[in-house]
Amino acid sequence: MKISDIRRLIPAAGLKEYWYPALKLGSVGHKPVGRKLLGEDIVFFRGKSGEVVALANACPHRGGSLMEGDCHYAGTVACPYHGWVFDEDGECVAVLSEGPDSRIPGRVRARKFPTKAVGDLLFVWLGDGQPVPIEHDVPPEMFEGGDMMVFTAITHWPINWRVALENSLDSHVMYVHRNALIQLKDPIVQFGPIGNRARTLPGKACIGYMPSVPKPGREYYPKLDGWWPKREWRRLWLWAFRWNLSNVVKGWSDYPPFNGDEEWDMHTSLDGKRVRAGGHHLPSMFRFDFGKHMLTRICVPIDEANTQIVYYHAVRRSGAMGRALHRLYYYGFYRWAMYGNFSKQDLKVMATQRFDTPEHLSATDAEVAGWRQLLLKARGMPGHTATPPGGDESVPRAAAK
Numbered sequence: 001m002k003i004s005d006i007r008r009l010i011p012a013a014g015l016k017e018y019w020y021p022a023l024k025l026g027s028v029g030h031k032p033v034g035r036k037l038l039g040e041d042i043v044f045f046r047g048k049s050g051e052v053v054a055l056a057n058a059c060p061h062r063g064g065s066l067m068e069g070d071c072h073y074a075g076t077v078a079c080p081y082h083g084w085v086f087d088e089d090g091e092c093v094a095v096l097s098e099g100p101d102s103r104i105p106g107r108v109r110a111r112k113f114p115t116k117a118v119g120d121l122l123f124v125w126l127g128d129g130q131p132v133p134i135e136h137d138v139p140p141e142m143f144e145g146g147d148m149m150v151f152t153a154i155t156h157w158p159i160n161w162r163v164a165l166e167n168s169l170d171s172h173v174m175y176v177h178r179n180a181l182i183q184l185k186d187p188i189v190q191f192g193p194i195g196n197r198a199r200t201l202p203g204k205a206c207i208g209y210m211p212s213v214p215k216p217g218r219e220y221y222p223k224l225d226g227w228w229p230k231r232e233w234r235r236l237w238l239w240a241f242r243w244n245l246s247n248v249v250k251g252w253s254d255y256p257p258f259n260g261d262e263e264w265d266m267h268t269s270l271d272g273k274r275v276r277a278g279g280h281h282l283p284s285m286f287r288f289d290f291g292k293h294m295l296t297r298i299c300v301p302i303d304e305a306n307t308q309i310v311y312y313h314a315v316r317r318s319g320a321m322g323r324a325l326h327r328l329y330y331y332g333f334y335r336w337a338m339y340g341n342f343s344k345q346d347l348k349v350m351a352t353q354r355f356d357t358p359e360h361l362s363a364t365d366a367e368v369a370g371w372r373q374l375l376l377k378a379r380g381m382p383g384h385t386a387t388p389p390g391g392d393e394s395v396p397r398a399a400a401k
Helices: 003-009 161-169 231-240 245-252 320-350 363-375
Strands: 019-024 033-037 040-046 052-056 076-078 084-087 092-095 115-118 121-125 148-157 190-193 199-201 205-213 268-270 273-275 278-281 285-289 294-303 306-316
Touching: 003 363, 019 033, 019 040, 019 148, 019 294, 033 294, 033 306, 040 076, 052 115, 052 121, 148 320, 161 278, 161 285, 161 294, 161 306, 161 320, 161 363, 199 363, 205 363, 278 363, 306 320
Parallel strands: none
Antiparallel strands: 019 121, 033 040, 040 052, 076 084, 084 092, 115 121, 148 306, 190 205, 199 205, 205 278, 268 273, 278 285, 285 294, 294 306
């Protein structure tokens, strides 16, 4: 099968047999909160113990929207239409429009979705199969604690998740982001594939994307009789940005590198040496090892036209001063520069991109090819069981709370 032909097999609404980050725990208070994920409308509310639970949003009575209802009683949500009240297990426990003697309670249930709280995020399982241990689908730094600092952010992109994910797979960085603030502060680096093809860890991840050229953007193009656009202007910006908050933070801090299993840390070997690299992890995750921190971007399908983007920024920092400085760097510079300025440049390009036109792939699309081939063996894809017996193989990690 041709690489381009795999596109039509990838579900437009996403792969359901995985754990996905749904929302920040702090966004759920005393009222129900609604989200659409993978085409499913879901209502989130707090159970009696305070933990956030998830039910199918459509009331089993006549389809009223539970997310528009109220939490009149602890650990329950009431439909705004006829007052059917459901507890945290999805069981109807009262019908306010019929009174205490209603015969409905105990006979009707709303579908409950498994949830897990990890850090400041709530993860939800929307598949039909038995949930795998969440450690299979969530990076290990989310469970580490101690000196590990993980900053999370959530935003919305009005594009399909497949387009959003493949954006992080190729050499567009040096062109699309040539004027991004976070690029102007450092010498621009070209990114490309490692070798002729991505290295695949079946059913888990593919790794094949790394910095390659230290000083691109200064080349002469004979057929165009011209140089890289605005190269002298960019050199001026590099000089102007040689001092910035991130360099101050790095100068005051010692960031231990990420060292761990290949599946999650995205490192690889080149000429016998360990080098930082990037790659993809099922179901819809891109990770890049920046040496001092790990960036993760998860493309959570909302529906066929919208995607929820969830970012993890992880770094190991010890000591009050080091942690305070990095927090200042993240909130004072990095969050806006990466998730705002940088990512909005991606969105501007992708908003008009087609996913169904004929393709002519080049050598720099090796990671795209590896990712699409990896998807063929994803949980729930044709020919693969929704949840393998015993789950996936993985490195044992601390259990989620």
